[in-house]
Amino acid sequence: MEKSNNLSRRKFLGITSAAAGLVILSKSDSLAAESYLQSAAKPDSKFGGVQVGAITYSWRSMPVSPADIIKYCKQTGISSIELMGDVAERYAGIPEGKDGSEERRKWRLSAPIDKYRELRTMFNNAGIKIHITKFSPAGWSEPEIDYSFKAAKALGSIGVCNEIGDEACKKMGPIAKSNGMYAIFHNHLQPGEPGWTFEKFLDYSPANMLNFDAGHYYAATGLHPNGIIEKLHERIVSVHLKDKTGPKDDPANTNMPWGQGKTPIKDILLLLKKNKWNINTDIELEYNIPSGSDAVAEVKKCVDFCKNILV
Numbered sequence: 001m002e003k004s005n006n007l008s009r010r011k012f013l014g015i016t017s018a019a020a021g022l023v024i025l026s027k028s029d030s031l032a033a034e035s036y037l038q039s040a041a042k043p044d045s046k047f048g049g050v051q052v053g054a055i056t057y058s059w060r061s062m063p064v065s066p067a068d069i070i071k072y073c074k075q076t077g078i079s080s081i082e083l084m085g086d087v088a089e090r091y092a093g094i095p096e097g098k099d100g101s102e103e104r105r106k107w108r109l110s111a112p113i114d115k116y117r118e119l120r121t122m123f124n125n126a127g128i129k130i131h132i133t134k135f136s137p138a139g140w141s142e143p144e145i146d147y148s149f150k151a152a153k154a155l156g157s158i159g160v161c162n163e164i165g166d167e168a169c170k171k172m173g174p175i176a177k178s179n180g181m182y183a184i185f186h187n188h189l190q191p192g193e194p195g196w197t198f199e200k201f202l203d204y205s206p207a208n209m210l211n212f213d214a215g216h217y218y219a220a221t222g223l224h225p226n227g228i229i230e231k232l233h234e235r236i237v238s239v240h241l242k243d244k245t246g247p248k249d250d251p252a253n254t255n256m257p258w259g260q261g262k263t264p265i266k267d268i269l270l271l272l273k274k275n276k277w278n279i280n281t282d283i284e285l286e287y288n289i290p291s292g293s294d295a296v297a298e299v300k301k302c303v304d305f306c307k308n309i310l311v
Helices: 009-014 031-039 066-076 085-092 102-109 113-125 142-154 166-178 214-221 226-235 265-275 295-310
Strands: 050-055 080-084 129-134 159-163 182-186 208-213 236-241 280-283
Touching: 050 129, 050 265, 050 295, 066 080, 066 085, 066 113, 066 295, 080 085, 080 280, 085 113, 085 129, 085 142, 102 142, 113 129, 113 142, 129 142, 129 236, 129 280, 142 159, 142 166, 159 166, 166 182, 166 208, 182 236, 208 214, 208 226, 214 236, 226 236, 226 265, 236 265, 265 280, 265 295, 280 295
Parallel strands: 050 080, 050 280, 080 129, 129 159, 159 182, 182 208, 208 236, 236 280
Antiparallel strands: none
């Protein structure tokens, strides 16, 4: 099958505007973050040419201020993250309350973008890149969606992530393109539905890209994820890694500690290494954390799992 739209991600970014510059770290940044910036070695989780990172959702069972996330990245050796948008917005001062409220809508339309540049500097100085921001803004108004891309650009991200769907892909693609960025879409079990294809959603805009969840894909279809990666690698910016059982296993579609499920993580990593594609991988910790452990220790196991394959 032909690739959906032959505009490569490198070409697309080459004709769009560059990300916003850095600013000096403010005095308001926490002492904990400053301590890690000063005392701990910068992490490096690029192994065999493959960038391994994590979505910060993996640490949802723990405190997730920017200082906390920097600490977790240091402890796990992670140098690249997909940052959850609520972490960034809290740092920037969004009012408390239910998302979708008028107060929050008004705040976003006049949000202090400099706070996002400040946050970028805080992470970059610690050796951590925010390569995607998951604002999930498809349900917001178009001006708010535009804000999400401007905020993500200030954070140093290449795009904004949202769950995949017709409305999201139709709305976000043109706004992403106008900002010189990507609208990046994440799948769950939809590929298991009869007749469902990724190409349909990519065709809505050349700025639409994939945050391909290989674990969900395998759990839904029982098919090897490398088939999709090989076919659509020019439209994939990141691959979410998790270990799951397949649709016909007992139990089916179940998150497992890495190495105990059936998702072919090793094959995926070696394919990316062999082809040197510019595709990030992101650990998404979803299995139950064993007694006596925590999300940091379990993410570290996943990092080591990848490293042992790639190095």
